[in-house]
Amino acid sequence: MFPTGENDPAVEEISMPVFSEGSSPVVSEPPSLTREQERLDQGTRRPIPVSTIDWQTSMTSHFSPLHGLDFLKDVHQIIIQQTVELTDLMASLESENRYTVKVPRGETIYYATESSTSFQRTCFGSSRAFAMRLYDPTQQEAIQFRRRLACGSCCSIFLYLQELEVWIPPGEYVGKVKQKFNATKPCFVIYNKQMDIIYRIEGPESAFGCMWSKNHNFQIFTSDGMTQIGSIIHQWDQVQVAYNLFMQMPGQENNTRHKALLLGAAFLLEYMYFESAKKRQGCKCIC
Secondary structure: OOOOOOOOHHHHOOOOOOOOOOOOOOOOOOOOOOHHHHHHHHOOOOOOOEEEEOOOOOOEEEEOOOOHHHHHOOOOEEEEEEEOOHHHHHOOOOOOOEEEEEOOOOOEEEEEEEEOOHHHHHHHHHHOOEEEEEEOOOOOEEEEEEEOOOOOOOOOOOOOOOEEEEEEOOOEEEEEEEEEOOOOOOEEEEEEOOOOEEEEEEOOOOHHHOOOOOOEEEEEEOOOOOOEEEEEEEEEEOOOOEEEEEEEOOOOOOOHHHHHHHHHHHHHHHHHHHOOHHHOOOOOOOO
């Protein structure tokens, strides 16, 4: 916000200039926004050509994405990897997470950074609220996930269940991922911005939705819940020596906004079930 000058002694001491008769006053215009700020306000992108390796043909190609969602075109398999730095391992407090979103051949299409409060990271752990910003290879924000503070484990049946909203710059609401109570397995519903159900996600059978091991397969179904069309798998990567999240999207899905919603669901599952699993040993309930 720009200062208004009200009740500001420093402003009151400034006297108005006096112009002599016949002179032309010089009108000073307020400083204009920079081109970069104007571009952000209008939601336009810098026309930066991007060199990518086409994961369909293994050919190097160049294109200028009109939107950050363009990197999801023709993508049906995604790997989400958490990046951990030495300072994070040595820190005594929970730090904000960072991730890379890749295609199976290894090319990174998004860099994700979490924004949350240290109070919630300390007191609520993986249940914390956050804003997750995804930046594409042009270093421009492409997608944003907003998760509220809520409980959705076996110990919180009657409390707020989990919900994550998906937004794209400069402020377009895409839809949300919402948890549904189920006493036998984790269940989620994906809505578009018109609140139409477009996908359903179900986890493995377990008492009150508890996860008792580190390897699990979540199935993506059509809106009626009858046909499986994809999956989200938490699996061990022997090369990276770490757990990663692998997502198989519906093969016939070409709507990049729907893919962004599925990507948001994968991040929600990462925090709800798998972030704690990476830090635990043995067979324990991940709630």
